[in-house]
Amino acid sequence: xxxxxxxxxFAFVFLAALSCVFLTAVSCTSGGAVTAEEYFSIxxxxxxMGQTATNASNREKxxxxxxxWLNRARAMDKTMTASDYNLGRIAYETGRYEDAAKxxxxxxxxxxxxxxxxxxxxxxxxxxGNLEKAEALYNRVLTLVPEGADDGFNYALVxxxxxxxxxxxxxxxxxxxxxxxxxxxxxxxxxxxxxxxKVEAADTYAKWLNVNTGTPNPQGLYEYAQVLESAGLYxxxxxxxxxxxxxLTSDTADLKKSKLRFEKARLLLTADPENSEGITELKASxxxxxxxxxxxxxxxxDERVTQVHKDEIKKIIYDILNKGKEKDKEExxxxxxxxxxxxxxxxxx
Numbered sequence: 253x254x255x256x257x258x259x260x261x262f263a264f265v266f267l268a269a270l271s272c273v274f275l276t277a278v279s280c281t282s283g284g285a286v287t288a289e290e291y292f293s294i295x296x297x298x299x300x301m302g303q304t305a306t307n308a309s310n311r312e313k314x315x316x317x318x319x320x321w322l323n324r325a326r327a328m329d330k331t332m333t334a335s336d337y338n339l340g341r342i343a344y345e346t347g348r349y350e351d352a353a354k355x356x357x358x359x360x361x362x363x364x365x366x367x368x369x370x371x372x373x374x375x376x377x378x379x380x381g382n383l384e385k386a387e388a389l390y391n392r393v394l395t396l397v398p399e400g401a402d403d404g405f406n407y408a409l410v411x412x413x414x415x416x417x418x419x420x421x422x423x424x425x426x427x428x429x430x431x432x433x434x435x436x437x438x439x440x441x442x443x444x445x446x447x448x449x450k451v452e453a454a455d456t457y458a459k460w461l462n463v464n465t466g467t468p469n470p471q472g473l474y475e476y477a478q479v480l481e482s483a484g485l486y487x488x489x490x491x492x493x494x495x496x497x498x499x500l501t502s503d504t505a506d507l508k509k510s511k512l513r514f515e516k517a518r519l520l521l522t523a524d525p526e527n528s529e530g531i532t533e534l535k536a537s538x539x540x541x542x543x544x545x546x547x548x549x550x551x552x553x554d555e556r557v558t559q560v561h562k563d564e565i566k567k568i569i570y571d572i573l574n575k576g577k578e579k580d581k582e583e584x585x586x587x588x589x590x591x592x593x594x595x596x597x598x599x600x601x
Contacts, residue, residue: 288329295321299338303345315342333359333366340372349380365396371403378410386410394423401427405437412440417447435464439472446479454479470500471507477515486523493519510542518547521565522556531564543572 295318302314319342326335340355356373359366374389390407397403404427411420421444424430430437438460445453457476461468477492493516500509514537520530534548551557551565 288325288332288335291321291325291328292332292335295319295325295335296338299342302342312346315346318342333363333369337369337372340369340376344372344376344379349376352376353380353382353385364392367393367396370396374406374410378406383410383414387414398426401430401434401437405430405434405440408440408444412444412447415447417444420444421448433463435460438463439469442472442479443475446475449482451483454483454485467499468495470496470512473499474507474512474515481519486519490516490519490523508541510537510540513537513540514542514544514547518551521551521561522554525556525558525561531561534565534568538568538572543576545569545572548572 298314298318298321302311302318305311305314319339322335322339322342325332326339329335336355336359340352340359343349343352343355353373353376356369356376359369360373363369370389370393374386374393377383377386377389387407387410390403390410393403394400394407404423408420408423411417411423421441424437424441424444427437431441438456442453442456442460445456454476457472457479460472461476473492473496477489477496480486480489480492493512497509497512497516500507500512503509513533517530517533517537520527520533524530548565548569552562557565
C-alpha cells in the first residue's frame with residue numbers, strides 16, 4: 253500500500269472517529285457535549301482532503317462536507333473567526349467569489365483590522381468584478397500595512413482597471429524598490445503612463461524590457477511600439493512590432509498576429525512610403541485573417557501613402573470582402589449582409 257493510499261485511509265479513519273460524536277449525539281471526549289471546536293476539526297479535515305484530492309468530483313464532495321461542518325461550528329460559536337475564514341476559502345476555491353467575499357467581510361464586521369480577511373475580501377472582490385469594493389478594501393490594507401508592495405501592486409491593478417490611471421501611478425510610486433526590479437510592477441506603471449499620454453511611458457517600457465529575465469509579454473511589446481510610434485521614433489517602433497510578432501506564439505482574445513502585422517504594415521506605409529515591405533506585410537496580415545476593412549481604408553485617406561500603394565490596398569480590401577462573401581454563401585441566411593459588405597467595399601474603392 254503506497255503512502256498516498258495510506259494517507260487517505262488514515263484520514264477516513266480519523267474522520268470516522270471524530271464523526272462518532274454526532275452519530276451518537278454524545279461526545280467521544282469526557283465532556284459529553286459536542287463543541288464548536290470538534291465541528292471545526294472535522295470541517296478542516298474534510299477541507300484538507302478537498303485540497304489534496306486529484307479527482308474533481310471528490311474535491312467537490314469533500315469541500316461540501318467541509319462547509320457543512322464549518323457552518324455547524326459557526327452556528328454554535330459565532331465568534332469563531334476561523335470558521336468564517338475557511339468557509340470563505342472554500343467558496344473562493346470553488347469559484348463562488350461573492351460568497352467568499354461575504355464570509356471574509358463578516359469577519360471584518362467584527363474585526364475591521366484583520367489583515368488576512370481584508371486581503372482575502374479584496375481579492376475576492378477583484379475576482380467577482382466589484383472593483384469599487386476591492387479599491388476600498390485595499391485602501392484599508394495599505395493604511396494598516398503601508399510597506400506591503402504586493403498589496404500595493406494589487407491596489408494599483410484595481411485602480412488601473414477602474415481607469416484611475418493617475419492614482420495608479422501614484423500608488424506604484426510608493427514602492428521604488430519594486431520599480432527597480434519587478435517587471436510586472438514596471439509594466440503596470442508604463443501602462444498607467446501610456447493611458448495618460450505621458451512621454452515618460454517610453455522610458456518605463458524600455459526599463460521593463462531591461463529587467464525582463466524571461467520572454468517579454470507580446471502585449472507589452474505592442475504597447476511599447478505604439479508609444480514609440482506616437483513619439484515619432486519609427487525605427488525603434490518597427491523593432492518592437494517585429495519582436496511582438498516573433499514572441500506571439502499563438503493568438504489570444506486580446507492580441508492576434510494578423511493585427512500585429514497590420515500595425516507593422518501601416519507604420520511602413522506611412523513612415524517609409526517608398527518601401528514595398530509595407531504592402532507585403534499588409535497582404536500577409538490579410539492572409540492570416542485580418543479583415544478590419546475600416547482600418548485598412550484609413551490608409552487610402554492618408555496623404556503619406558503613395559498612389560501605387562493605394563492601388564494595391566484597394567485590391568487587398570476587395571479580396572477581403574470577396575472572402576467574406578464566399579464565407580457567407582456557406583452560411584444560410586447571410587446573403588444580404590454579404591451584399592451590403594460588397595457594396596461598402598466598392599464605394600471605398
